[in-house]
Amino acid sequence: MQWPTHEVTNQVPELQDYNIFSSDAVLMQGLEHFQASWHQTDLLRYGAELGSKEILQLGELANHHLPELQTHDRNGLRIDRVAFHASWHQLLDLLRKEGLQALPRMQPQKGAHVARAAGYYLQSQVEAGSLCPTTMTFAAIPVLQNEPALFAQLKDKLYARHHDARDLPIAQKTSIMIGMGMTEKQGGSDVRSNSTFAVPLATGGRGADYLLTGHKWFFSAPMCDAHLVLARTEAGLSCFFVPRWKPDGSKNAVLVQRLKEKLGNRSNSSSEVEFQDALGIMVGEDGRGIPTIIEMANLTRLDCVIGSAALMRHALTQAIHHARHRSAFGRLLADQPLMRNVLADLALESEAATLLMLKLASALDAPDDLLSRAWKRIITPAAKFWICKRTLEFTGECMEVWGGNGYVESGPMARMYREAPVNSIWEGSGNVMCLDVLRAIARDPQGMQLLLAQLDTSSAPALQRLALELQAELNATPEQQEMRARRFTQKLVLGMQALLMLELAPPAHATAFINSRLDPECGRIYGSLGADCEQALQQEILERALASS
Incomplete structure (x- = not known):
């Protein structure tokens, strides 16, 4: 027999049956x-x-x-x-x-x-x-x-606009997926140390068949129908299309050794594989594997930004929904000044991340525009560094809004928190991204000056000062630039986000973002909005983030 000991009250209803798009x-x-x-x-x-x-x-x-x-x-x-x-x-x-x-x-x-x-x-x-x-x-x-x-x-x-889950040779399938495999045990991000080698079946060269021998330490989604991989020929690292099945219908010699047991991203299989004379078709020029595959890396990095901005958005939505339905100390959480400060601060962060990912996507739609090219090549790795890192703190803060209920696996917050680190690591971790920002600037100094000019001509004096600070950083020695690359990248991204907020957000919201993000006293702790962002404005920010229902 079960004895009723209490009535269940003050528990938040699940957020479901809502329109994810129209609520944003x-x-x-x-x-x-x-x-x-x-x-x-x-x-x-x-x-x-x-x-x-x-x-x-x-x-x-x-x-x-x-x-x-x-x-x-x-x-x-x-x-x-x-x-x-x-x-x-x-x-x-x-x-x-x-x-x-x-x-x-x-x-x-x-x-x-x-x-x-x-x-x-x-x-x-x-x-x-x-x-x-x-x-x-x-x-x-x-x-x-x-x-x-x-x-x-x-x-x-x-x-094809459908998913074909069957494990068959490509010729027999109606839709296919392509994966990638670059990193090896000894190298990680340093793909130039790859040891997997490829031997031509005949004359070799672009479009020719090769046999690959070696391994990949992270082989993403091994059930993809083919993978683009890097392997070494006499000319250097080259790119190969390695199908899961050979054209004759036999299985290709890509042996899955084990699946990775990961912190998050658990639904997706990441694996370790060995190639034992696996068939591969050379894609691009012999010895030019890294330049061949670099465009692929740029697009996956943008998706890391989009995915992290989406994690922020979902965590924010869950946090606001929770605060509007949960009471503590006699009031709804959403009506308490400190909690409202935290939520409004999170909302500003999420908005700036969303605008940045849309801007970077729009740059791909204008490949011949010099400024768009600078956004794509310089700001994409910078955004991947900053947005993906901020998501770790962001999801943790949203989990804290939920309190103990956020820390258990029966709710959504724990999965988001475990998911947050992967985008900071996949396709190049923080240091790799910051160094790539410096390399991109060195290759396109004109593009960097166009970006700085946007800051310098903005209506916000704080951004004009930021442009001068960034220019001074560029005048440092190469060793000093590398040592301070994270600081430089952070400033650059915040400047670009501030520009977008000035352009697209309500003026008071943009001012609150700039004043808090460029004020060293605020630090990186959410909930530190100052006197310029009082109760009415905070409430307005939250209504823009998620209208009350």
């Missing part, structure tokens, strides 16, 4: 500003679908029922297959139906990259692991387009 005023405004409003009807439908109880549960299921490696079948034959829960395949089908693996190529028009970024941002708020093969497929397409004969065989399957 910043995203909707940004879509129009960056000329992608033609996609709004689709995003309204998609936002409602993603916010439904049924779809939100798919994310929970995919992270509860983890992928399992099956190295052999029951007869002892090597199969190297990873089995997934049905929810994983349903999530991938959602992504494919929206064309998020190829939208700008399928519907090339103004704002196409922004439209795709918005859809990716929405699904990121439901489940992050399924984004990995989607991102890699999206980023692989421009690399493969440089090989017309190979791309002609793959195009329809890459652009």
